Amino acid sequence: MPITGENLIGAAARRGEGESFRAVEAATGNSLEPAFASATAADVERACALAAEAFDTYRETSLDDRARFLEAVADAIVAIGDELIVRCMAESGLPRARLEGERGRTVGQLKMFAGVVRDGGFLEARVDPAQPERKPLPRPDLRLRQIAVGPVAVFGASNFPLAFSVAGGDTASALAAGCPVVAKAHPAHPGTSELVGRAVQAAVKQCGLPEGVFSLLMDSGISVGQALVADPRIAAVGFTGSRRGGVALMQAAASRPVPIPVYAEMSSVNPVVLLPAALEARGRDIGRAFVGSLTLGSGQFCTNPGLILAVEGAGLDGFLEAASAALTETQAATMLTPGIHKAYCAGVAALESNPAVTTLARGLAGGTHQGQAALFATTAEAFLADHALAEEVFGAASLVVRCPDLATIRAVLERLEGQLTAALHLDEADHDAARALLPVLERRVGRILVNGFGTGVEVGHAMVHGGPYPATSDGRTTSVGSLAIHRFLRPVSYQDLPASLLPAALRDDNPLKLWRRQDGKLAAPSA
Amino acid sequence: MPITGENLIGAAARRGEGESFRAVEAATGNSLEPAFASATAADVERACALAAEAFDTYRETSLDDRARFLEAVADAIVAIGDELIVRCMAESGLPRARLEGERGRTVGQLKMFAGVVRDGGFLEARVDPAQPERKPLPRPDLRLRQIAVGPVAVFGASNFPLAFSVAGGDTASALAAGCPVVAKAHPAHPGTSELVGRAVQAAVKQCGLPEGVFSLLMDSGISVGQALVADPRIAAVGFTGSRRGGVALMQAAASRPVPIPVYAEMSSVNPVVLLPAALEARGRDIGRAFVGSLTLGSGQFCTNPGLILAVEGAGLDGFLEAASAALTETQAATMLTPGIHKAYCAGVAALESNPAVTTLARGLAGGTHQGQAALFATTAEAFLADHALAEEVFGAASLVVRCPDLATIRAVLERLEGQLTAALHLDEADHDAARALLPVLERRVGRILVNGFGTGVEVGHAMVHGGPYPATSDGRTTSVGSLAIHRFLRPVSYQDLPASLLPAALRDDNPLKLWRRQDGKLAAPSA
Structure with missing residues (x-):
């Protein structure tokens, strides 16, 4: 499959007439072939018009047809073969093993949503039922189902060029819900985006769906994204990226x-609380495991452990010694883009030059585009003041x-903004302390984990990858x-509709074999 | 229970130090005793602080305790007795039978939510479960439940002084979710608000809950509401009222x-489509029924049928004749407030003076504060142009x-903004026409009903009283x-938590006897 640099608009591939740009090889900063051309306002208009046109048909596809489409997308991504991995390695700087794993995750995610669609519980x-004899007024027949909101704009993320990008979680869940998707490729991996986009496009065709179910637009800048979010046919937006980018989209949408x-999934420092008994019993082990999580994928995860809270003492000293020793030996690794590398260096430099902050350790230095790990320490007093x-x-x-004590840890947590995750490291003797912190964490984070780190986000039914603003x-x-x-x-609620006009999900004979709430009580499909 | 004009802040009742105001008798425009005093910024601050303080305790009350609290609120409202109805009649101008019915609905709504809480499905x-042997990586144990978002600000609506006010649907659902409520009384029925507020306050005390679970603030203007929405402890807002008011709150919150x-539940014209076969068979009957719905409660319902779409012909002529005849005999009725009456008169005058609009009929004229029903007609062409x-x-x-034809009806529907309801009047011969319109309606409204009108919103499990912006x-x-x-x-997701730290809803022994999704599949509590 050659990469052409075109936009994929419905069934067509057409070269944009906007600004031309090239992908950059993350490891070297060199430009990659071919040239991509940004989409124009007319391309956005066409993609949105096709999406709106496809919407009524696509949202009423049978659950099985829609599930098979998601599976076809998964198969088509696998069928791209090694070309996808090779291109993605070049564009992202991420190593082969990680990207093969991420491809597996992306494909597994699409298949999980196929299962969700077949289950039908999301409806x-x-x-x-009507109660014609009810006094003083008869009760009408009322039935309710969930329907798709409309075409969705999806913005690919740079740090997961497969799993949070063109056919990543936002696209998979929107397509599963019955929403056409207009995706905006991340300019850091346009070739990867095109390859995946063509796989989705092929699946749309193979499944005989309206072409507008999926489009992919290229842009070196922000005008395509702005036009997408402003388009009256777009009903919702999925985004993973920076806080600045996410807030701009929120404001545009509002x-x-x-x-x-x-x-928008934006930013998080993912506090890790080391409780005293755990720290005393195995502070050094936790320190080594922490560095493993911190430096995984050059730390470029939304759930990266960026903040450690612990009470002073021998346990913490052991943790810091082991963590510093492990970090010092950590190889530098290529970061996703020169821009991300630059921002990382600036953030590290700001901490290094902050008089209230001590630099505990730095990883090994690396090449021009490689991130060098860093571990810092400060006091609770300084942290709360700045x-x-x-x-x-x-x-x-x-x-x-x-921190001088557990009460200070609690005070620091109460001052934090919303987070994706928080981790507690604890032993049995720490349970009371943990119990006191759990309500604070519940108010502030989407996922609380024990004796682990937030990296490695399981794609399952009980996962929350979210959290307060x-x-x-x-x-x-x-x-x-x-x-x-x-x-x-x-x-949407349906009142007194004749049987022949009711959606299948709501008919008396329950042809979709759904679990339904009957007068508020869950009822099995056989009932 | 005397009405004192005080704010109810947690367990206390204290006189505000803001502007003084009095309720107005809707029928006469006369002031009612006593004087109310608007809350100050300090009162808002105190109510929000108490709500935040109560939050962690209240959200973790047992399902049964929380259900019993909702039932206690219902009982306390009933216990106010006739004083509530009498005061509410004076403040709202609504007749006794309507308000007794509305009280029943309010109490029934609280009890329905008690049932929802006991069911636990909302969690x-x-x-x-963990899969420690999974390759390449073990799967952690992941569990998920829904938790309350935080203290909620509720704005009482003028048109349902009981069911959409201090202890109405927003308050009942927020309390059921585990959220403390800070309610802002509608200045059109402050006495009614205080009576109901004192009932909630008494139930909080009776159930031994933290006092901050409920507060009620008075205001003659908008500053209390603005301060509430801006308060960092408020996590969500419930509002029913005008589009202007709702949009202002949306902007403040964003x-x-x-x-x-x-x-915010704001505005809707609730299109009613009369399909040809139904119109021909029983246009006159539909016309009479329509006037009944239109003039119910002086038309002061969010779901009032404000727009009728039909194809020209003898059927429509019959509908219009019967509707006009019925409307002409309709008594004028007191409107909720002089301001609402004035706005109604201005809206009617604008239609009357529009050259593209014909006045078909007016109801009987009434007193100073009474609304006189009105029925207008225009062409599809004029409607689409203005x-x-x-x-x-x-x-x-x-x-x-x-409309000249069904295609034009469809075109008009496609141009409408989001609506709460749409009604179709149809006979068997209209099914194909209805089938063609349903997708359009689904995209635009929250509830679709057949051979009826949107007024009379059933409080049930399959009701949607909502719809697109x-x-x-x-x-x-x-x-x-x-x-x-x-x-x-x-x-909130919990990863690898020891059993003793897990919330009851997620423990292996399932003490709350919940239906849960186990690996994505619904599992009965006995399993």
């Missing part, structure tokens, strides 16, 4: 004549906050896991 | 340092759009029915 079908939801210390440095840098734009949702489908649904 | 408990969701004709006139006024601020939700609880919840 939340409800039936309140100021439309018809505001729409933006699901908001800048709570900001994310995207990459393998973390800050340890030395500014971790995300909307703490009521998740962007990973099966619950993500609910972002792209809205309920 | 959406999910368990993905521009906070931490944006929060606003659930956006102002699609705007809601709150009260018993409706506009018939004469500007019917509401957030078309993914409903403000009536059990699904309304989901507005005030967000998911």
Whole structure:
């Protein structure tokens, strides 16, 4: 499959007439072939028109047809073969093993959503039968299902060029819900995006779906994204990226004549609390495991452990010694883009030059585009006095906050902004301390984990990859896991509809064999 | 129970130090005793501080305790007795039978939510058990539940002084979710608000809950509401009222340092489509039934049928004759407030003076504060050319759009903004026509009904009282029915937590006897 640099608009591939750009090889900074051309306003218009045209047909595809389409997308991505991995390695600087794993995750995610679609639980079908004899007024027949919200704009993320990009979690959950997708390729991996986009396009054709179910637009800048979010046919937005980018999308969406939801996953320092008994028993082991999580993928994960909270003492000293020793031996690794590398260096330099911050250790130095890991420490007093210390440095840098006691840890947590994850390291003797912190964490984070680190986000049914603002734009949702489908649904109620006009999900004979709420109570499909 | 004019802040009642105001008797325009005093910024601060303080305790009350609290609120409202009805009649101008019915609905709504809480389905408990042997990486133990979002600000609506006010649907669903509520009384019925507020306050005390679970603030203007929405401890907003008011709240909430969701139910003209066979068979009957719905409660319902679409012909002529005849005999009725009456008169005058609009009939004239029903007609061409004709006139006024054919009806529907409801009047021979319109309606409204009118919103499990903007601020939700609880919840995921730290909803022994999703599949509590 040759990479042509074209936009994929419905079934067509056409060269944009906007600014030309090239992908950059992350390891060298060299330009890669071919040239891509940014989409124009007319391309955005055409993609959105096709998406709107496809919407009524696509959202009413049978559950099985829609599931098979998601599986066809997964198969088509696998069928690209090694070309996808090779291109993605060049564009992202990420190693082969990681990208093969990420491809598996992306494909598995599409298949999980196929299962979610077949299950039909996401339709939340409800039936309140008529009560014609009720006094003083008869009760009408009322039935409810969830329907797709409309065409969705998806912005690819740079740090997961497969799993959070063109056919990543946002696209998979939107397509599962019945929403056409207009994806905006991330300019850091346009070739990877095109390859995956062509796979989706092929699956649309193979499954006989309306061409507007999927389009992919290229842009070196921000005008295509702005036009997409402003388009009246776009009903929701999925985004993973920087806080600045996410907030700009939120503001653009809120100021439309018809505001729409933006699901932006933005920034998080993912506090890790080391409780005293665990620290004393195995502080050194935790220190080594922490460095493994911190430096994984050059620290370029939303769930990277950027903040450590612990009470001073011998246990913490052991943790810091082991973590510093491990970090010092960590190889530098290529970062995703020169821009991300530059921002990382600036963030690290700011911490290094902060008089309230001590540099505990640095990893091995590397090449021009490689991130050098860093571990810093400060006091709770300094941390509470300086908001800048709570900001994310995207990459393998973390800050340890030395606290005089558990009450101070709690006070620091109460001052943090919304986060994706929080981790507690604890032993049995720490349970009371943990119990006191859990309510604080529940109010602030989307996922609480024990004796582990937030990196490695399981794609499952009980996953929340979300959290209160500014971790995300909307703490009521998740962007990973099966619950993500609910972002792209809205309920519609049907009152007194004749049987022949009812959607299949709501008919008396329940042809979709759904679990439904009958007068509020869950009822099995055989009932 | 004497009405004192005080604010209810937690367990206390204290006189505000803001501007003084009095309720106005709707029928006469006379002031009612006693004087109310607006809350100050300090009162808002105190109510929000108490709510935040109560939050962690209240959200973890057992399902049964929380259900019993909702039932205690219902009982306390009933216990106020006739004083509530008498005061509410004076303040709202609504007749006794309507208000007794509305009280029943309010109490029934609280009890329905008690049932929803006991059912526990709203917790959406999910368990993905660990798979320690999985390759290449073991799977962690992941569990998910929904938790309350935080303290909620509720704005009472003028048109349902009980069911959409201090202890109405927003308050009931927020309390059911586990959110403390700070309510802002509507200045049109402050006495009614205080009586109901004192009932809630008494229930909080009786159930031994933290006092901050509920507060009620008075204000003659908008500053208390603005301060509430800006308060960092408020996590969500419930509102029913005008589009202007709702949009102002949306903008205020979106521009906070931490944006929060606003659930505003705003405006709707609730299109009614009369299909040809039904119109021919029983146009006159439909006309009479339509006038009954239009003039119910002086037309002061969000779901009032303000727009009629039909194809020209003898059937439509019969409908119009019967509707005009019925309307002409309709008594004028007192409107909720002098301001609402004035706005109604202005809206009617604008239609009367529009050269493209014909006045078909007016109801009987009435007193100074009474709304006189009105029925207008225009052509599809004129309607499509003038956006102002699609705007809601709150009260018993409706506009018939004469269409040359079904395609034009579809075109008009495609041009409408989001609506709460749409009704289709149809016979068997109209099914194909209806089938062609249903997708359009699904994209535009929250509830589709057949051979009826949208007034009379059933409080049930399959009800959607919502719809795309500007019917509401957030078309993914409903403000009536059990699904309304989901507005005030967000998911939290727990990874590898020791059993003794897990919330009861997620423990292996399932002490709450919940239906849960186990690896994505619904599992009965006995399993």
